[in-house]
Every structure is written in structure tokens, then in C-alpha cells.
Amino acid sequence: MTHTMKAQLINQCGAPTVFYCADLPIPKPNANQVLIKLHATSVNPIETKFRAGHVGKLHFPALLHSDFAGKIIATGELVTQFILGDAVFGNAGAIAGTGTLAEYALADARLVATAPKSIPLHHAAALPLVSITAWEALFDKAQIKPWHQVLIQGGAGGVGHIATQLAKWAGCEVWASASPSKHHFLHTFGANPIDYHEQQAFDQAKAQTIDELGFDVVFDTVGRASLDKAIEMARPNGTAVAIAGRSEHNLQLVHEKNLDLKFEFKTLGTINEHHRAHQGWILRHISRLVDQQKITPIIDETVFTLETVGEAHAYLESGQATGKVVIKITN
Numbered sequence: 001m002t003h004t005m006k007a008q009l010i011n012q013c014g015a016p017t018v019f020y021c022a023d024l025p026i027p028k029p030n031a032n033q034v035l036i037k038l039h040a041t042s043v044n045p046i047e048t049k050f051r052a053g054h055v056g057k058l059h060f061p062a063l064l065h066s067d068f069a070g071k072i073i074a075t076g077e078l079v080t081q082f083i084l085g086d087a088v089f090g091n092a093g094a095i096a097g098t099g100t101l102a103e104y105a106l107a108d109a110r111l112v113a114t115a116p117k118s119i120p121l122h123h124a125a126a127l128p129l130v131s132i133t134a135w136e137a138l139f140d141k142a143q144i145k146p147w148h149q150v151l152i153q154g155g156a157g158g159v160g161h162i163a164t165q166l167a168k169w170a171g172c173e174v175w176a177s178a179s180p181s182k183h184h185f186l187h188t189f190g191a192n193p194i195d196y197h198e199q200q201a202f203d204q205a206k207a208q209t210i211d212e213l214g215f216d217v218v219f220d221t222v223g224r225a226s227l228d229k230a231i232e233m234a235r236p237n238g239t240a241v242a243i244a245g246r247s248e249h250n251l252q253l254v255h256e257k258n259l260d261l262k263f264e265f266k267t268l269g270t271i272n273e274h275h276r277a278h279q280g281w282i283l284r285h286i287s288r289l290v291d292q293q294k295i296t297p298i299i300d301e302t303v304f305t306l307e308t309v310g311e312a313h314a315y316l317e318s319g320q321a322t323g324k325v326v327i328k329i330t331n
Contacts, residue, residue, distance in 0.1 A: 002026070007102035008309045009061040013053030016313035019101075021306075022061070026104050028074070033106045034082055035074035040122035041100040042067045043316045043325040044129050044158060051313060055246070063099030066091045068107070069115055069125035070330075079109045089115040089124035090283060091132065101309055103329060110276040113283035116290035119297070124290075126297045126324035127162070131286040132279050134163035134219075137241045137264040138170070142217045146171030149209050153230050154221040155191060156182035156298075158324055159243060163219055164189045165295045175205050175215070182322070185298060206233060214238060223247060234259050298323030305329070 004023045012018055029035045047064050049055045069089040072082050082088065090112035092098050098106045115124040137159075138144050150167045154160040155176025167174045168190045176191040183193040192208075195201040206214055214235035220227045223244025230240045231253050239260040254261050289295045300321045304312035306329050316325045 005103040007063055009063055011060050016310040019310045027106045029076040029106055031076040031078040032109055033076045034072050034079055034109050036070040036105050037073050038068050038070040038105055038329045040069050040125035040326050040328050041065045042126045043312050048313050048317055063101055065100040066093055067125050067128045068092055068100040068105055069121050087115045087121055088112050089128055091128040108276055110280045113280055113287050116287045118291045122326055122328050123297055123299050126299055126326055130159045130162045132282050133159050133264055134166055135282045137219050138166055141241045141262045141264055142239045144170055144172055144217055148172045148216040150174050151215040151218045151233055152176040153226045156185045157221055160221040161298050164191050169294045300325050
């Protein structure tokens with residue numbers, strides 16, 4: 001095996017054109033890590049924000065991205081749950097671990113799971129970050145129950161389309177907001193669609209809830225004005241969970257309705273050594289749910305490669321993507 005690998009790095013924050021190709025040494029796993037030959041990674045909005053310098057603080061040169069799917073080619077001496085050749089997917093952590101815009105990547109074995117067998121391996125790279133985020137928001141933070149009426153704001157987006165399917169699997173009655181062009185996805189998931197841009201559509205949805213008081217749980221995956229809408233749509237004593245809290249909001253309604261307002265930040269769990277095993281546990285459940293056809297990732301049809309990472313970032317930021325944007329690294 002060669003001793004170097006191709007990678008895409010950045011030396012400064014900025015536009016998608018800041019990426020450049022470099023040769024790096026192939027890393028070696030420590031006792032608790034696995035080395036994976038990557039088949040694919042995926043682009044999440046948080047990674048475009050890191051690249052642009054809108055969040056976080058990077059150390060240059062920086063190797064971005066965290067999602068991956070691939071095959072294990074080496075294991076640390078304390079890793080017993082995987083063997084060489086296993087097809088896996090997971091989240092390497094990036095800022096809290098190692099990046100995945102490369103031909104090979106290291107990952108803490110606790111953050112890795114056997115990939116679903118019913119979908120192409122590169123499609124599995126679309127699942128880790130969004131699935132962990134959706135699971136932690138709905139089950140760990142909101143603690144949804146089968147009798148809950150749940151609204152997912154941005155229900156056809158990366159996190160949203162997984163959250164919508166998880167809430168249905170949990171037995172909830174689910175509404176989801178999205179642009180009308182994406183309502184066919186929501187119907188496929190068994191959710192009641194709401195036109196994201198129409199106040200009347202929200203009013204009509206609220207009128208269908210018990211006592212017309214609103215939703216037991218609202219999960220906002222968009223942020224800003226969408227978080228305000230989530231607070232508005234939650235019933236008194238209900239729960240609102242959000243993943244984007246970098247804006248100012250008037251919390252008077254939260255107080256008046258006695259809402260439980262929570263925020264989900266998946267990366268904090270990855271940084272926390274004691275929480276990593278839980279995130280791996282989530283991925284094992286997600287893999288089974290995919291194989292049971294309870295969850296289906298939506299993958300954009302546009303194909304990107306390691307050499308066209310900048311184009312993939314620009315494409316996601318343009319708003320043209322339908323589903324997750326996947327970057328294929330090897331076949």
C-alpha cells in the first residue's frame with residue numbers, strides 16, 4: 001500500500017474556491033481507532049460555514065468534513081467489534097477528530113457502525129451527522145412519544161427528512177414544512193405537508209391539533225425566523241428543539257406558554273469522550289432502520305468527486321440541491 005493519500009485542504013477561510021489538493025501521509029490508528037479507505041463523504045451546511053469562516057476557529061491547513069462511508073483496512077489493538085474489510089459508516093468528528101476530505105481517514109471506533117446493506121455504500125455517507133442530530137433532538141431532548149403531534153420545520157432538508165421519518169417510525173402524528181416542490185417527499189414519508197411560505201397553511205395545520213392549541217413537539221432545523229415560527233406553533237407546556245441558535249429572538253412566547261426550549265449540537269457529543277459510544281449506538285439503530293426500509297436517505301443526483309469539492313460546496317450553498325450532496329472518493 002502507498003504511504004500517501006490525496007486530500008483537499010484549505011489554508012484560509014473563504015469562498016468554495018479555497019480548496020486545494022495535497023498529498024498527506026496515510027495516518028495510523030491508535031489503540032481505539034480504525035483506518036478507513038473512504039468511498040464517500042457528504043456536505044453538511046455546518047461544513048460550508050466552517051469553510052467560510054462563519055463559525056468555529058480552524059487551524060490551517062485544515063482538513064474538513066466529518067461524515068464518511070468506506071471499508072476498514074486497519075484497526076487499533078483494542079478494537080474488537082470490527083475486522084478488516086468491514087463496510088462501515090460514521091462521523092469522524094472533523095473539528096473534534098479527523099477530517100474526511102481524503103482517500104483515507106481515522107475514526108474513533110465508537111463513532112463507527114456497520115453500513116446498511118440495502119443501499120449503495122456511498123449513499124451511507126449521507127447519514128451520520130444528520131441522523132445523529134435528528135435522533136438526539138427527537139428522542140434525547142424532546143423525548144417524543146407515540147401519542148405526540150410533531151411538527152418538523154424544514155422537513156425535506158438534510159436533518160429534517162431524517163427527523164420526519166424517525167418521528168413517523170416512533171408512532172407520532174407528523175406534520176412537516178417545506179417548499180411545495182418538495183411536498184412529494186413528505187407524502188412519501190407519511191407526513192402532513194405544510195407550505196413553508198404560507199401563514200395560512202400553518203394556521204390550518206394548527207387547527208388540526210388537539211384542542212387547536214398547537215404541537216406537542218416542534219423541531220426546527222432551519223433557524224432564524226423558522227425558530228420563531230416553531231415557538232409560535234408549539235402548544236402550551238410543549239417542547240421546541242432547534243439546531244441553529246446563532247440569532248436573536250424574543251422569548252416572551254416561550255415564557256407565556258411555559259415552553260421547554262432546547263438546542264441540539266451534535267458536535268458537543270462527539271467532543272465528549274463519554275458520549276461517543278451513544279452516538280455509535282444511534283448509528284447502529286439507523287443502519288437497521290434503513291435496512292428495514294423505515295428510513296430512506298434522499299441523495300441529490302449530481303455527482304461530485306474529491307477533485308470537485310469546491311463545486312459541491314457551491315452547489316449546496318446555491319440552494320439547488322434536492323437531498324444530501326455526496327462526494328464520491330473511490331468506487
